[in-house]
Amino acid sequence: MAQLNLHHLRLFRAVARDGTLTGAARTLNLSQSALSTQLRTLETTLGHDLFERRGRGLALTEAGRIALDHAEAIFRTADDLAATLAQAPGSRRVLRLGALSTLSRNFQIGFVASLVGRDDVELVLRSGTQADLLRGLQAMALDIVLTNLVPARDAASPYLVQALSEQPVSLVGPPRPDHAARSLAEILATEALILPTPESALRAAFDALVDRLGIVPRIAAEADDMAMLRLLARAYAGFAVLPPVVVKDELAAGLLVEHARLDGITERFVAVTLRRRFPNPLVAELLNRAHITEPLG
Known part of the structure; x- marks a missing residue:
């Protein structure tokens, strides 16, 4: 195969983003015929x-979609390298964090506090699915991903995984006069419950x-969203199964109470x-601060 020309790859990316030769040529300040030739x-x-x-437009073929993915990764890597090497003491640094x-x-x-x-x-915070976040990490669009789903790892895995915290899980609900008198089994048998969805590890442990x-x-x-579990608990829709850290402000204010600890069930973050050859120094700073040996909360 002939050597790949990165200039041609950059032009290709512009056309793929615009969807037309005419618009891309105008943006690139090239003639349409010259762009088409390249x-x-x-x-x-x-x-x-x-x-x-x-x-009237152009759509990517299957090969085109693959080429665009690689082109985006190549140019993000180039931008990342240039930005990293250009950093000087006192310059502004960017941390791109993805979270499930x-x-x-x-x-x-709490992690980025x-x-x-x-x-x-400058903090850039993004959320998404596990698959999308890991793709962003590999494409160097993200510096670090926070998740409670540990990615599968083997000898060929590119991921470095650091445990941040293993949170206890509790039954959390509105204050009740008999708060201290009832056992876990009594609460589970009588109260309406707000649960994580069945595909989650937390729900599997609760069902067991x-x-x-x-x-x-x-x-x-x-x-399936901790934020929604929190809102449902605040609305008194039932007793929620979640880590107390999710509702720490409500617990501190007395709006919600931790009625029972679910011993043996934890949520791992x-x-x-x-x-990376040129790691973002902010990542190491956060990980060093967040090295936790005991559960929070």
Whole structure:
């Protein structure tokens, strides 16, 4: 294969983003014919058509979609390298953090608290699915990912996983006069419950618990988002199964009470990174601060 021309790759990316030769040529300040010629050269180099015509526009072929993914990764890496090497003492640094969309917002804010408000730091916070976040990490669009789902690892895995905290899980609900008198089994058997959705590890552990106790729970609501579990608990929709850190402000204010600890059930929070030649120093700073040996809360 002929050597890949990064200039052609940059032009290809512009056309893929615009969807038309005319618009991309205008943006690039090139003639449409010159742009078309250079795209054909790239296609010849790669040995595949990258676009197919759809009406008045251009759509990526399967090969084109693969090429665009790689092009984005290449240019993000180049930007990352330039920004990292250009950093000087006192310069403003950017930390790009991704968090699982269902993760506790309180935990996320607590993790980055030491960087919030600093004049020398810009925080870029994104949320998404585990798959999207890990793709962003590999493409270097993210520096670190926070999740409670530990990615599978083997000898070929690129991920570095650091445990941040293992949170206890409790039954949390509105204050009751008989708060201290009832056992866990009594609460589970009589109260409406707000539960994580069945596909979560936390729900699987809870289902195993009630099965051992011979209890059929009365489910008021299910949610896959810790923020939604928190809102449902605040609305007194039932007793929520969640880590107390998720509702720490409500517990401190007395709006909610931790009625029972679910012994043996925990929620694990981890940070996922990649080994990089030029790591973002803010990542190490956060991980060093967040090295926790005992559960929070």
